[in-house]
Amino acid sequence: KKENDHADKNGDSGSKKILAQLATMQQQLSALKTTPTVASSSPKIEHKNTFAIWFDTCNLFHECKKLGYEPPIKQILHYFCQKVARRAFGAAFFNLNASEEILRPYVQHGLTPITCIFPKKTERFDTREVRLMSDPVDAEMVKNIKELWDVAPIHVIVSGDHDMEPVINFLRDQRKEVYRVFVSQSRGAVLVKSDEGTFQIPGVE
Numbered sequence: 001k002k003e004n005d006h007a008d009k010n011g012d013s014g015s016k017k018i019l020a021q022l023a024t025m026q027q028q029l030s031a032l033k034t035t036p037t038v039a040s041s042s043p044k045i046e047h048k049n050t051f052a053i054w055f056d057t058c059n060l061f062h063e064c065k066k067l068g069y070e071p072p073i074k075q076i077l078h079y080f081c082q083k084v085a086r087r088a089f090g091a092a093f094f095n096l097n098a099s100e101e102i103l104r105p106y107v108q109h110g111l112t113p114i115t116c117i118f119p120k121k122t123e124r125f126d127t128r129e130v131r132l133m134s135d136p137v138d139a140e141m142v143k144n145i146k147e148l149w150d151v152a153p154i155h156v157i158v159s160g161d162h163d164m165e166p167v168i169n170f171l172r173d174q175r176k177e178v179y180r181v182f183v184s185q186s187r188g189a190v191l192v193k194s195d196e197g198t199f200q201i202p203g204v205e
Contacts, residue, residue: 050088051080052152054145055111056159057092057102058137063160063183064190072190072204073109076181079192079201080156088152091144093137116140138163149174156181 053076060071081087092106094115103113116136138161145155145167155171157164160182171178180193181201190201 049084050086050152051084051154051156052089052148053077053080053087053091053111053156054141054158055090055092055106056137056141056157056161056164057094057098057106058135059159059161060183061102063185066185067183067188069204071105072201073105073111075201075203076156076158076190077109080179084154089148093141093144095137114140114144135161135163142167146170149176153177154179158182 055073057071064071077087077090087110090109090111091114092103092111094103094113096116098115107113116139138159141157141159141164145157149155149171154177156179157168158181164180168178168180178194182191182193183189184191187200190204192199192201
């Protein structure tokens with residue numbers, strides 16, 4: 001009987017320990033799933049603490065090249081880190097055959113490189129190449145943003161492509177605050193557009 005009582009006590013303590021561990025795990029999971037929402041009446045981002053940033057590297061590279069300077073990755077990240085304080089997630093999307101020279105600066109700044117599997121599809125028509133489908137980089141960006149829309153209360157999309165408009169509207173429907181960064185050829189600068197207005201990234205001219 002003493003042996004049975006001892007076993008019962010050990011069993012009870014073991015069960016209690018397991019239940020306590022399960023309760024702790026449930027609390028941790030609940031915390032991970034909980035993401036702060038953004039009130040539509042409060043668009044200012046300085047009161048939030050995390051953001052996700054998505055780079056369309058092709059668009060940024062070509063638009064900056066027209067103005068004769070390198071993509072200002074550091075300045076863009078610095079601008080939003082000053083406002084938001086912490087980057088929750090960052091990704092840079094590349095064409096299939098992107099060179100290491102193009103990839104390197106994004107990786108050095110802690111961005112996750114995502115290479116599109118499929119190259120652009122084109123067809124010969126009257127000796128001209130006509131694009132048949134949307135840019136695969138844009139398509140991959142949209143796919144990833146929709147899958148990870150709840151990773152942060154603020155999303156920064158670095159792209160001037162009009163293909164981004166639907167996913168921007170999607171994020172706003174999810175009560176996320178959205179900032180769009182693009183290169184303005186007319187002003188020769190990198191601009192930030194939001195509900196607050198349009199601003200220029202400092203140090204990029």
